[in-house]
Amino acid sequence: xxxxxxxxxxxxPWFARGQVRDLRVRWALEEVGQSYDxxxxxxxxxxxxxxRALQPFGQIPTYELDGLKLFESGAIVLRIAETHRGLxxxxxxxxxxAIEWMFAALNTVEPPIMDYVIATLFxxxxxxxxxxxxxVIARIAERLDELSRRLGENDWxxxxxxxxxxxxxxxxxxxxxxxxxxxHDNLAAYVARGEAxxxxxxxxxxxxxxxxxxxxxxxxxxxxxxxxxxxx
Amino acid sequence: xxxxxxxxxxxxPWFARGQVRDLRVRWALEEVGQSYDxxxxxxxxxxxxxxRALQPFGQIPTYELDGLKLFESGAIVLRIAETHRGLxxxxxxxxxxAIEWMFAALNTVEPPIMDYVIATLFxxxxxxxxxxxxxVIARIAERLDELSRRLGENDWxxxxxxxxxxxxxxxxxxxxxxxxxxxHDNLAAYVARGEAxxxxxxxxxxxxxxxxxxxxxxxxxxxxxxxxxxxx
Numbered sequence: 001x002x003x004x005x006x007x008x009x010x011x012x013p014w015f016a017r018g019q020v021r022d023l024r025v026r027w028a029l030e031e032v033g034q035s036y037d038x039x040x041x042x043x044x045x046x047x048x049x050x051x052r053a054l055q056p057f058g059q060i061p062t063y064e065l066d067g068l069k070l071f072e073s074g075a076i077v078l079r080i081a082e083t084h085r086g087l088x089x090x091x092x093x094x095x096x097x098a099i100e101w102m103f104a105a106l107n108t109v110e111p112p113i114m115d116y117v118i119a120t121l122f123x124x125x126x127x128x129x130x131x132x133x134x135x136v137i138a139r140i141a142e143r144l145d146e147l148s149r150r151l152g153e154n155d156w157x158x159x160x161x162x163x164x165x166x167x168x169x170x171x172x173x174x175x176x177x178x179x180x181x182x183x184h185d186n187l188a189a190y191v192a193r194g195e196a197x198x199x200x201x202x203x204x205x206x207x208x209x210x211x212x213x214x215x216x217x218x219x220x221x222x223x224x225x226x227x228x229x230x231x232x
Numbered sequence: 233x234x235x236x237x238x239x240x241x242x243x244x245p246w247f248a249r250g251q252v253r254d255l256r257v258r259w260a261l262e263e264v265g266q267s268y269d270x271x272x273x274x275x276x277x278x279x280x281x282x283x284r285a286l287q288p289f290g291q292i293p294t295y296e297l298d299g300l301k302l303f304e305s306g307a308i309v310l311r312i313a314e315t316h317r318g319l320x321x322x323x324x325x326x327x328x329x330a331i332e333w334m335f336a337a338l339n340t341v342e343p344p345i346m347d348y349v350i351a352t353l354f355x356x357x358x359x360x361x362x363x364x365x366x367x368v369i370a371r372i373a374e375r376l377d378e379l380s381r382r383l384g385e386n387d388w389x390x391x392x393x394x395x396x397x398x399x400x401x402x403x404x405x406x407x408x409x410x411x412x413x414x415x416h417d418n419l420a421a422y423v424a425r426g427e428a429x430x431x432x433x434x435x436x437x438x439x440x441x442x443x444x445x446x447x448x449x450x451x452x453x454x455x456x457x458x459x460x461x462x463x464x
Contacts, residue, residue, distance in 0.1 A: 057379075072339065076332075099311075100302050100303060100307035100308075
């Protein structure tokens, strides 16, 4: 049986390493024990016609197997979960609830977090970002409060670890090193529990190992984190 | 066979009418010819414990059938599509691609549109909203350009109408009456094609007919659109 082929970047800015969305797909493949091949895209070519033919929005990852070509990491994770054992419960109800948490991660919890990432990284220097930040944080805090209450003392969102937990942990991880990360002990422990899984560890290491290219010259300044005044 | 029961609001502000997310579920149910019952929530009670037990984020819609309780409109639409004919192709590849468009609608196209709705409605009066708006619009415009190129002259995103088109049309409809709506003729025609479907028309009429309550006193000013100076 042939391996699926996914796409990933050969270089990303320092702040995106360990966060690019092929991680979600790699993690799902590792959880189900499916080996895979990676086609690395030179950074900057994702918007060119050859990749656009595969991914209309010029993003990664994509997934190809036996003639099927898919994009959108949530859909790829679901496809992997549907065609392998281990990421969705066997019973119809549990399966539907795991999928519910996949959508909750991507359509309810992630949008305000994406907004935060834009405000604190891509638009950090824009004059509107600082005055607006409290409103952005308040929206995330509301979602985290609600999620924390639902999770309670449980290890995972609905019984055993599922594709819903995989995506929720991947979404919450984007708040790493933000004050929001430490606001709820049970959510911090939940993310740590996800990251401690051997499948996550393998996927994470594989993503990092794939950044082997030099940055495009205009992005060279994003190859290392900035040193702050007073730091070495 | 018993009907599924969904939840919806008994009142929403004027600008949300025809946009609340139970519409997506009603539309899916109408497409597959499944009758349903609605439990109306008094506006303001969605954050109270009884509804929170069903929907941890205090939102609507929810879906209940034979002991299964689901929230998150994307997951509910997928569940309806999986248990009825008409919203997913029969072949495995076409089915996976329809689901791919569901996730693309909710995780790639909708987040910048949610951002626009916040900036132009909920935070319209905040000092940061006006200077920031061009950046918000630019993010949506990029996605619409890409979607427009992929759709081309086709009626639907991948062959026949699917749950992916249902969610994409529902997402794009939120730009109604914005300049973004008219930027691409083929996307405007795509949305119109979706809205012209008899199932959409029935779902839309049913949502509007459900707003039978008076507004909570503190929201009474949102019961009608504001009249602008110079208008009657």
